Amino acid sequence: MNTKIRIAFLVSMFAIPFMASAQFIIGGELRPRAEYRHGFKSPATADMDAAAFISQRSRINMGFTNDKMKVGFSLQDVRVWGDVAQLNLSDNSFSVHEAWGEYFFSPSFSVKAGRMELVYDDARMLGNVDWAQQGRSHDIGLIKYEKGVWKFHAGMAYNQDKEQLSGRVYTVTGNYKTMQLLWTNYKKGNLNASLLFLNNGMQDSEETGEEVSYTTRYGQTFGGTATYQLNPFTLNGSVYKQTGKVTGNKKLDAINLALNAKWAINKQWSLTPGFEYLSGTSQADAATPGFSENNSFNPLYGTNHKFNGFMDYYYVGNHLNSVGLQNIYFKAGYSKNKFSAGADLHLFSAAADIINQENPAEILDKNLGQELDLHIAYKLADAVILNAGYSQYFATESTVALKGGSTSETSNWAWVSVTFKPEFLNTGKK
Numbered sequence: 459m460n461t462k463i464r465i466a467f468l469v470s471m472f473a474i475p476f477m478a479s480a481q482f483i484i485g486g487e488l489r490p491r492a493e494y495r496h497g498f499k500s501p502a503t504a505d506m507d508a509a510a511f512i513s514q515r516s517r518i519n520m521g522f523t524n525d526k527m528k529v530g531f532s533l534q535d536v537r538v539w540g541d542v543a544q545l546n547l548s549d550n551s552f553s554v555h556e557a558w559g560e561y562f563f564s565p566s567f568s569v570k571a572g573r574m575e576l577v578y579d580d581a582r583m584l585g586n587v588d589w590a591q592q593g594r595s596h597d598i599g600l601i602k603y604e605k606g607v608w609k610f611h612a613g614m615a616y617n618q619d620k621e622q623l624s625g626r627v628y629t630v631t632g633n634y635k636t637m638q639l640l641w642t643n644y645k646k647g648n649l650n651a652s653l654l655f656l657n658n659g660m661q662d663s664e665e666t667g668e669e670v671s672y673t674t675r676y677g678q679t680f681g682g683t684a685t686y687q688l689n690p691f692t693l694n695g696s697v698y699k700q701t702g703k704v705t706g707n708k709k710l711d712a713i714n715l716a717l718n719a720k721w722a723i724n725k726q727w728s729l730t731p732g733f734e735y736l737s738g739t740s741q742a743d744a745a746t747p748g749f750s751e752n753n754s755f756n757p758l759y760g761t762n763h764k765f766n767g768f769m770d771y772y773y774v775g776n777h778l779n780s781v782g783l784q785n786i787y788f789k790a791g792y793s794k795n796k797f798s799a800g801a802d803l804h805l806f807s808a809a810a811d812i813i814n815q816e817n818p819a820e821i822l823d824k825n826l827g828q829e830l831d832l833h834i835a836y837k838l839a840d841a842v843i844l845n846a847g848y849s850q851y852f853a854t855e856s857t858v859a860l861k862g863g864s865t866s867e868t869s870n871w872a873w874v875s876v877t878f879k880p881e882f883l884n885t886g887k888k
Contacts, residue, residue, distance in 0.1 A: 480524035481886035487517040488878040489591070490539075497869025499770050500861040501853040512539040515591040517555065525562070530574070532556035536591045555595055566605040573597050576613075576759070578641055579652050579683050582696065582716070585761030594759065598637070609643040627672050628661045635661045635674055648687035654698075655680045658758065662705040677702035677710045679758065692720040704752050704779075712737045712755035712782075730789040734765065736773075738782020738810035745818060753810065754779045767804045767829040769849045769871050771861070780860065782809030783826075796837035804829040812856050822859055828852045841881070846874040 496508040513536070520531040532555040542549045558572030575586040575595050587594040598615040615637045619630050628635045636659040643652040656679040664671050681698030700712040718732025736755040743749050757765075762773040765785075770776075772783050786805040792798065806826040814820040833847035851857075851869040858865060 480522065482883065483519075483521045483881065483886070484883040485519045485879065485881045487515065487519065489516075489875055490514040491591070491873060491875035494870075494872040496871070497769075497851060497853075497863065497867065498871045499774070499776060501851065501857055501863025501865070502867035502869045503863050504867060506867070513537070513591050514539065515593075527562065528560040528570075530556055530558050534592070553592075555593060560602075566603060568602045569600070570602060571599040578611075578654065579643075580694070580696075581761040581764060582683070582714075583654060583656065583679065583698065583758055583760050584639075585759070585764070587761050587763065589761070589763045596637075596759075607644055607646040609641075609645075611639070611641040613637075613639040613641075635659050649684065650686075651682065651684040653680075653682040656758065660705055662707070664707075675703040675705055675707065677704055677756075681714070683716075690722040692722070694718050694720075698755075700755060706750075708750050708752045710752050712753050714755045714757070718787075726792055726794045728791040728793075730787075730791070732787050732789070734783070734785045734787075735809060736783045736785075738780055738808060740810040741781060741813045742811045742818075742821065745813065752779060754782055767806070767849070767851070768802075768831045768833070768847065769829055769851050769869075771829070771851065771857075772806075781812055783807075784809050784824075797835070799834045800832070802829075802831040802833075804831075808856065808860075812859055815859065822856045823854070825854050825856055826860070827854045827857045838876075841879045843877045843879075844874075845877070846872075848872045 490512055491514070492510075492512045494508060494510050496502050496506065498509075515534060515536050517532055517534040522529045533552070534555045535552045537549070537551040542551075554573060556572070556574050558570060558574040560568050560570035562568045573595050575593065576584040576598070577586050578584040585594070596615060597617065598613050600611055600613045603610045615634070617630065617633055617635055618626065618628055638657040640655040641652065643650070645651075657676055658679065659674040659676045662673050662675045664673070677700060679698055679700050681696065683694070683696035685692060685694045695717045696714070697716075698714040700710050700714075702710050704710050714734070714736050716732070716734040718730055720728055720730040722728050736757070737753050738755075739751070739753045743751075756778055757773050763770055766772040766783060767785075772785075777783070784807045787802060789800060789802045791800045805828055808824040808826055812822040812824065814822055829849060829851045831847065831849045833845070836844045838844055849871045853863060853865050853869060855865060857863070863869070
């Protein structure tokens with residue numbers, strides 16, 4: 459037996475029992491999505507031309523698990539069809555969405571670190587924003603204890619934009635500089651309840667004469683959510699409070715309340731009425747000399763596209779530090795076999811005063827209009843799903859006062875996507 463055969467034999471002898479106690483998975487995701495936009499995120503203007511494009515997410519997902527560790531990788535390319543030349547040499551569309559490792563001291567106690575998605579509860583405060591082609595992930599470390607009906611997670615993140623020899627000034631726009639979280643969950647029988655605490659530190663700057671100083675402003679978010687199954691109803695409620703400081707050294711005092719009840723009428727039909735309140739800062743108060751407070755609730759790193767209308771008028775890169783929102787909604791759903799459909803109606807209003815910019819003494823009506831979202835899904839095959847939707851926003855003068863545009867123009871949005879999620883390899887399957 460020559461040397462190469464001996465080496466191959468020894469490697470196989472060690473590898474066979476190792477692979478027998480481990481699982482390796484390689485999967486993919488391909489999601490092209492075509493969109494038509496006319497008044498998406500803000501009301502259409504009289505001279506606006508509609509936008510149309512096709513974006514695409516392409517991912518390779520890899521995972522490895524054995525009795526002591528888990529490792530996950532997700533590599534993605536996000537682009538708009540045609541945004542680079544056909545003969546391009548390179549572009550900036552490729553990124554590492556996830557790259558993390560988790561070590562298990564015991565089956566119930568582990569430490570996880572790296573770049574990862576954070577999805578907790580209904581994703582109101584922490585979500586992966588899966589609707590966005592790029593998604594959201596964090597560079598963070600977690601300590602996890604999960605046993606029986608209880609789960610406890612503690613996390614810490616500290617961000618810098620590069621390796622440095624001195625200084626700790628952070629310059630990546632929109633990111634926190636540091637963040638700590640505590641989360642506990644209790645799930646037993648019909649009850650699923652969670653408590654969350656987030657300490658969010660944002661880089662802030664102050665000019666004193668010719669010098670610029672930097673500090674970190676810390677805002678705290680604490681509260682919880684609970685779901686109770688009372689067939690045929692599913693009741694859900696949540697409350698979150700925000701305190702501390704925000705950039706500009708303003709005091710933060712804000713609140714979020716939500717309540718909904720899903721009624722499963724039968725196996726196919728469901729109806730969900732609900733209400734959400736996100737406090738806001740009065741424009742009249744903000745115009746008062748010496749006013750230095752922020753009463754606008756910020757849902758931070760949640761999947762906000764899910765909550766306040768699919769046209770993203772609120773809290774999707776916008777409407778922060780504004781007049782807040784009251785959202786009364788009614789959702790109807792239908793599902794049978796491979797087909798599902800839904801219709802969501804939102805009645806929006808401001809949570810704080812809106813002033814007329816042309817006459818600051820006048821307070822405008824809080825009615826911010828209505829939005830109708832229609833959506834369908836059809837499972838073409840085990841790993842192939844077709845989705846489509848149409849939405850229309852009915853703006854008011856108060857909507858226009860906040861966001862511009864015109865009430866006489868049709869503000870609508872349509873989209874269709876196909877999602878392929880194949881599993882290329884799974885050593886755990888027999």
